[in-house]
Amino acid sequence: MVEEIARQAAARRAARLASRQRLFGRVRLSAPKLPRWLDAWRELVLPLRLGSLAVVVVLVAALAAFNLPWLKVQRVEVEGSSVLARSQLLAAAGARVGESTIMLNTERMTVNLLAQPWVAAASVKVRWPGTLVMSVTPLPPVLILQRGGRRELLAVSGAVLGPVPQTPTLSPVPTLVDQIQGAGAGPGRVALPANLTAALAALSHAFPAAYGVSVVQFLISPVGSLEIKSSAGWVADLGPALTNAQIGSIGAKLEALRALAAKVNLKSTTIKTIYLEDPSQVVLSP
Structure with missing residues (x-):
């Protein structure tokens, strides 16, 4: 009787255990397996983190390099001949001392x-590690501009190359006396229109062969008239030469002078003034 009761109790316990296993499944002794989407997320995020770290390292290294003293402009050397001071030339180039040589x-x-x-x-x-080398060659002088007591050399562009040296070192160039403006423009600045400067320089070279006399001096009178003083003593008055249109008419007036040279001896010292303002009506003043 006792054995039968014990057997029935054991059977009931076994039934209850089987019922729990069917309801909850077997007891797991290991950690649960992660979902597939979580594994994929980890595979995506880990490279991104490593890439971001690499970018940060590169940026920090670059910033450190840009701030190294030997990778900045510490010295400026000028080769050739500059009409501007070193600081002015540096500003004209668009650079400054202390700027990173890597970014120049x-x-x-x-x-x-x-x-x-x-x-x-x-x-x-750039001459590494920290030297900026600027090499410049100026245009040759073609004209001397005299304003007041100041005499300056001009390039064909009309820009000032500097004061006329007291000891001539270059071939002679003609002089333009400007009686309108009394002050000089300063080195590197344009003091005279380029078309007028080029015309006067070319005229000075062509005058002896074309007219038999040379140019002693050009002059802009107080009223703006362009005058040419010749080696024969006479003066050619070409009229106003202030605007582009007036400067452009110089060619026609010189053609009128060439036609006059075919009729009159321009080497004569008896001629005082030749009026060429109206090339169709050339007037001589003895």
């Missing part, structure tokens, strides 16, 4: 220098 655009600086009206050739380069 030497090609743009060269273009900036070539845009200066007095420059014939230029180049900019």
